[in-house]
Amino acid sequence: MESQELKKELDATLDARRELGPDYEAALVDSFVEKVDTQVRRRLAEERLAAARGDRDGGTPSPLDGSFGERFGFAIITLVLAVPLSAIGAAQAGFKGLLVAWAGVLGVNFIHATKRLRPRA
Known part of the structure; x- marks a missing residue:
């Protein structure tokens, strides 16, 4: 689901770039990178939380460990x-x-x- 959201964001960014021209390219790229960064941080936080729960419950260790x-x-x-x-x-x-x-x-x-x-x- 997250990859579909990012694909939509990328498509929107590319459409905006076509409409606005190269003058706004840096701002559009920065905005998209920020959204990707947010997704990555959220996914890492979820994995860490799942790993912490797994360790307490006697589950398998996280692949991050x-x-x-x-x-x-x-x-x-x-x-x-x-x-x-x-x-x-x-x-x-x-x-x-x-x-x-x-x-x-x-x-x-x-x-x-x-x-x-x-x-x-």
């Missing part, structure tokens, strides 16, 4: 951040700085990958 996607996303983010860290480390301390930067990246990823989910009280 320690899932492969979370670990993979964390790894990607740390690798992206490793690029400037590597450059800074190498510029400041040469090869030793590069090794320290990558040891930190690997250490953070190892700790995150091996952490255990603690049961909620």
Whole structure:
């Protein structure tokens, strides 16, 4: 149902853009992005609420809790951040700085990958 609403909003935005011209394009895009953001935030809040209810009732944990996607996303983010860290480390301390930067990246990823989910009280 939400995707149908967003499709209608997109169609309305495109129609308005055709009628108003390119001068209002930025405002129309901002308005549409705000509506998409609201939908995403509402869906995340609903998923978190459902996950919290599932945890209290002894249900299955949420896919947001320690899932492969979370670990993979964390790894990607740390690798992206490793690029400037590597450059800074190498510029400041040469090869030793590069090794320290990558040891930190690997250490953070190892700790995150091996952490255990603690049961909620």
